[in-house]
Amino acid sequence: MGKKYTYLQWSAVIMFLLSGMMLTAAPDANAGKDLFKANCAACHNKNMKDDLTGPALGGVQERWAGREKLLHDWIRNSQAVIGSGDKYANDLYVKWNKSQMNAFPNLTDDDINSLLLYIDGVFTGAIGGKPVAAVGATSAAPEQKSDSNILYWFIAGVLLILSFMLLKVVKSLNSLENSKDGTIAEPYSFRQLITSKSLVGFALFALIVLGGYTTVNNAVNIGRSQGYSPDQPIKFSHATHAGLNKIDCQYCHDGARRSKHSLIPAANTCMNCHKAIKVGSKYGTGELTKIYASIGFNPNTDQYIANYDNMSEADIAKIYKQWIGDSYVKEKELPALDDNGKIEVERQWAELKSSLTNENKPKIQGPIEWIRIHNLPDHVYFNHSQHVTVGKLECQKCHGKIQEMEVVKQYSSLSMGWCVNCHRETEVKFQDNAFYNSYKRYHDELKNGKREKVTVEDIGGIECQKCHY
Numbered sequence: 001m002g003k004k005y006t007y008l009q010w011s012a013v014i015m016f017l018l019s020g021m022m023l024t025a026a027p028d029a030n031a032g033k034d035l036f037k038a039n040c041a042a043c044h045n046k047n048m049k050d051d052l053t054g055p056a057l058g059g060v061q062e063r064w065a066g067r068e069k070l071l072h073d074w075i076r077n078s079q080a081v082i083g084s085g086d087k088y089a090n091d092l093y094v095k096w097n098k099s100q101m102n103a104f105p106n107l108t109d110d111d112i113n114s115l116l117l118y119i120d121g122v123f124t125g126a127i128g129g130k131p132v133a134a135v136g137a138t139s140a141a142p143e144q145k146s147d148s149n150i151l152y153w154f155i156a157g158v159l160l161i162l163s164f165m166l167l168k169v170v171k172s173l174n175s176l177e178n179s180k181d182g183t184i185a186e187p188y189s190f191r192q193l194i195t196s197k198s199l200v201g202f203a204l205f206a207l208i209v210l211g212g213y214t215t216v217n218n219a220v221n222i223g224r225s226q227g228y229s230p231d232q233p234i235k236f237s238h239a240t241h242a243g244l245n246k247i248d249c250q251y252c253h254d255g256a257r258r259s260k261h262s263l264i265p266a267a268n269t270c271m272n273c274h275k276a277i278k279v280g281s282k283y284g285t286g287e288l289t290k291i292y293a294s295i296g297f298n299p300n301t302d303q304y305i306a307n308y309d310n311m312s313e314a315d316i317a318k319i320y321k322q323w324i325g326d327s328y329v330k331e332k333e334l335p336a337l338d339d340n341g342k343i344e345v346e347r348q349w350a351e352l353k354s355s356l357t358n359e360n361k362p363k364i365q366g367p368i369e370w371i372r373i374h375n376l377p378d379h380v381y382f383n384h385s386q387h388v389t390v391g392k393l394e395c396q397k398c399h400g401k402i403q404e405m406e407v408v409k410q411y412s413s414l415s416m417g418w419c420v421n422c423h424r425e426t427e428v429k430f431q432d433n434a435f436y437n438s439y440k441r442y443h444d445e446l447k448n449g450k451r452e453k454v455t456v457e458d459i460g461g462i463e464c465q466k467c468h469y
Helices: 007-023 029-040 068-076 078-083 087-095 109-124 148-180 190-194 197-220 238-244 267-274 285-295 313-332 339-356 384-390 416-425 440-448
Strands: none
Touching: 029 109, 068 078, 068 109, 078 087, 267 285, 285 313, 285 339, 313 339
16 A cells, blocks of 8 residues: 555645745844844934934935945945945945944845835834925825734735645545555544644644744843833933033943942042032932932031931931922022922922832932943853953943933843954054053064954954853
């Protein structure tokens, strides 16, 4: 008797068709969004219209019109395109002070097309907002949304139809084989089909594949908090301090130049300025009084309060309510505190108490409990001084334009791939840096013209042990 065809045999065909359809799927904006967040958001503005560390990406396809393949090559390895002598690529490189774009050699053409579809959708307003209107335009184009779920449901429907078609073929072939030896095959019922071992086995296999993909994808994103910007107990504006007043980052975060951690400044650091500047330009007494109350400084007398740690909340309230009230009277040029002023005093005091106390810290006195924003996994080693003092990196390289942020957010993804790409592309600053004097061979090769640059990768910057214990 000849060989019979089984359900498991044609289920393998279905998996092959599924993989083929996935590989040839059209560019998808949702996939492009994920790619943008993982690879591009560290340097390019998410609104696609404004420059950031890198240029605005909106309209990039028009700027590379007719040279789509070169654009793909540029995204994968910009330095190779620059090295080829392409004028536009070299002009762009010079315009951005020869800042090297990270290389993304693993991106496929479908990945890049999905990325470009998302960029164009955000730029034109088809995704997430109003489009960039042309001069003289009176109305915006209707918003369009890309939903990859439609594609997946379509594929599932096609596969279901194929399943029944293949089942018919298998039944016909088996019936033909049975007729040769005189065996009469009983027809399959629908119930027998859906409860057969072959179909159940195929369904379990598909669930394992889907579950494995979902688990791995979610595991990769564990701990990622790019864009995270929590409300802090005190409304501290980096735009005011680092931007408007040009205070150097390392004045407050002085640990960045000398230790592993950048350190959160103690209230004593704040008091270096705010012993004199008692009323804020934006929030008045509302936020600065929280600093005074945490450290025990009496702004009414310009003196630190003796035995402050043992003072009762009622006595503390008298001091700072008086300060808030007197400041209100002075600001409004009133003879005495009016009803509105009394309401404001109570509001600011209630907010102060809420910001400085919680179930684990019932007393107003004591350090301000800032909410941590950047948090690397325990198995990752990162040293600020190595990057700031030795590598001479600007804070903005990792933290974005901090001098423009009212509320600080996690700017970069802080993923391993993001760090590795940076180490591959970042040039080591050998000049006038005694730390690198031991790399004599590299110094000689630079002088002799055998080498144009030395990257962090060249000095072992992507070795596993450098970042993992």
